[in-house]
Amino acid sequence: MKRTIRLVIMIMGLVMLLAACGGKENGGTPTPTESEKKDLPTYTVPDLRGMYYGDAVSKVRQELERAGLTNVSVVCIWDPTNYDPAMNAKIMGSNPEAGTVLMDLGAPITLELYAAEAAPEFVSPTVTPATGGEGKALVVYFSATGNTRNVAEMIAEIENADTWEIIPEQPYSKEDINYQDYNCRALKEQNDKSARPAIAGEKIDLSGYTKIYIGYPIWATQEPRIMDTFVEAYDFGTATVIPFCTSGSSGIGSTGTRLATLAGSGDWKAGKRFPGSATEEDVRKWIESLQQ
Numbered sequence: 001m002k003r004t005i006r007l008v009i010m011i012m013g014l015v016m017l018l019a020a021c022g023g024k025e026n027g028g029t030p031t032p033t034e035s036e037k038k039d040l041p042t043y044t045v046p047d048l049r050g051m052y053y054g055d056a057v058s059k060v061r062q063e064l065e066r067a068g069l070t071n072v073s074v075v076c077i078w079d080p081t082n083y084d085p086a087m088n089a090k091i092m093g094s095n096p097e098a099g100t101v102l103m104d105l106g107a108p109i110t111l112e113l114y115a116a117e118a119a120p121e122f123v124s125p126t127v128t129p130a131t132g133g134e135g136k137a138l139v140v141y142f143s144a145t146g147n148t149r150n151v152a153e154m155i156a157e158i159e160n161a162d163t164w165e166i167i168p169e170q171p172y173s174k175e176d177i178n179y180q181d182y183n184c185r186a187l188k189e190q191n192d193k194s195a196r197p198a199i200a201g202e203k204i205d206l207s208g209y210t211k212i213y214i215g216y217p218i219w220a221t222q223e224p225r226i227m228d229t230f231v232e233a234y235d236f237g238t239a240t241v242i243p244f245c246t247s248g249s250s251g252i253g254s255t256g257t258r259l260a261t262l263a264g265s266g267d268w269k270a271g272k273r274f275p276g277s278a279t280e281e282d283v284r285k286w287i288e289s290l291q292q
């Protein structure tokens with residue numbers, strides 16, 4: 001697997017090198033000239049260093065979509081000498097140019113990585129209020145950087161379900177979830193199985209819901225502790241409960257069974273892991289497979 005990833009990266013690097021050297025003559029994607037480049041749209045990319053590769057791509061894609069730039073393909077490459085497979089395909093390096101993001105908006109655009117302070121903040125979208133579903137499905141989720149929220153919203157769209165976001169009483173700052181720092185709040189919580197970060201706001205009335213999806217990111221190969229807070233606070237009765245998660249590369253592992261045990265109620269099904277870049281088709285296929 002790692003070999004395949006390395007091979008893909010090497011091929012990508014080679015393709016980039018050829019594109020850079022050959023320009024329009026190489027028969028590949030045309031490289032804009034310096035004067036053409038001036039007319040191309042620009043985009044300030046947040047600092048992607050240290051992120052998992054798939055997350056970096058999906059983060060950029062999400063931000064572009066929010067800016068109204070849909071139909072954009074994002075290719076993320078980095079200096080292969082800085083690529084360490086043991087680090088699980090993270091973008092490495094202290095040189096901002098170690099990672100280059102290309103936006104294909106008809107013509108390829110080379111973007112440089114900027115320091116973190118230039119990164120736009122994520123804006124939380126409005127959440128459908130949910131009170132007693134009367135047979136409807138419900139999608140409950142926690143999302144720190146938007147990936148799980150995206151999948152949750154796709155499920156809700158397909159299932160015509162209500163959504164309810166688990167919002168921490170003490171919001172997670174960028175530093176809190178900076179998992180390069182072993183002392184960051186999120187990793188400290190993950191290392192303490194008894195940690196139960198508080199959830200903000202009123203409790204939700206689960207009584208009318210017969211099918212409940214529960215979504216979360218994977219943090220240090222487990223469910224974030226706030227998910228433990230959530231499942232312990234509710235009686236799921238006989239509702240069907242379906243966990244799902246997003247991650248850089250880790251699987252859903254035993255997070256679903258752990259949540260089921262902590263909940264002590266509900267008919268829990270096997271869960272599903274999605275990459276941060278999951279598409280509506282991926283989600284639809286999964287939901288269809290649940291009905292078989």
Ligand SMILES: Cc1cc2nc3c(=O)[nH]c(=O)nc-3n(C[C@H](O)[C@H](O)[C@H](O)COP(=O)(O)O)c2cc1C
Pocket residue numbers: 052055142143144145146147148149177178179186187216217218219220221222246247248249250251275276
């Ligand atoms: C504190 C922390 C720990 C993480 N640990 C892992 C991990 O062990 N394995 C993995 O594949 N991804 C890991 N990730 C990446 C997230 O699972 C991934 O970015 C996820 O899609 C984020 O979902 P969200 O945008 O809904 O918060 C971690 C992220 C954070 C913030």
